Amino acid sequence: MKKTDLSVIAITILILLPFFIFEQAYHGYEAFNAAHPFIMAFLKFGILATFGEMLGLRIKTGSYNYKGFGIVPRAIVWGCLGMWIAAAMGIFSKGVPAFLEARFDFFAGITAAMNSSFSGLKLCGAFFISVMMNTSFAPVFMTLHKITDTHILNNGGKASCLLKPLPVRKIIASLNWDVQWNFVFKKSIPLFWIPAHTVTFILPPNMQVLFAALCGVALGLILSIAGKGKSQSPKTV
DSSP: OOHHHHHHHHHHHHHHHHHHHOHHHHHHHHHHHHHOHHHHHHHHHHHHHHHHHHHHHHHHHSOSOOTTOOHHHHHHHHHHHHHHHHHHHHHHHHHHHHHHHHHOGGGTTHHHHTTSSOOHHHHHHHHHHHHHIIIIIHHHHHHHHHHHHHHHHHTTTOGGGGGSOOOHHHHHHHSOHHHIIIIIIIIIIIIIIHHHHHHHHHSOHHHHHHHHHHHHHHHHHHHHHHOOSTTTOGGGO
16 A cells, blocks of 8 residues: 555545534535535535546556546536436436336335335335436436546646537547447446445435435446546547
8 A cells, every 4th residue: 555545545534534523514514415406416526436536547557646637627527427417316216206106006106105214115216216317317428428538638637628629529439339338338337336326216315416426436436447448548648
């Protein structure tokens, strides 16, 4: 373990410790989260998912950063994507139970169950919400992230790249679709994300986005480790 690792661990503990020691800090977080959910979604994903990518980089290269990696633009992009995720979670968590209850007698009462304590019906609802979200929204989201990630790398990690037009057509043609399909879509979605988001939608609503943001750390790790193809390699800049 390097000194940098010890510093990262120490900083992480210092940031999280007040929420465990001081009750007012946690209540303040809850109040701000309830009043400004999208601002909090931006901060949660901007910090946690970017940290996940840095951890992935540490695993691959032994370093948390390199010239051209672009921590700042990555954090901003993740923050924006986090708000999109928060909106999607709200839509799917309300829409899927309503659809199931309206179409299938077996799911009668599932909308109420999703707002109650744990039950078999709530577990079933959480699973179907996760399946619908991860088979429709997730592939689009993951591809968009790959595009923005490549754009940042192709511009040397400079924050100014966020002000430039995103050359979607050019980047899509250069993506490593073998990795994107065979690992990111075909393996990570059914084996990790559907189970993980099933747990997410079982949790109380005020905890769901936070848990999803923590999963974003894992997402950053998965995409960083999987993305050693030409579209994500620093050598392609």
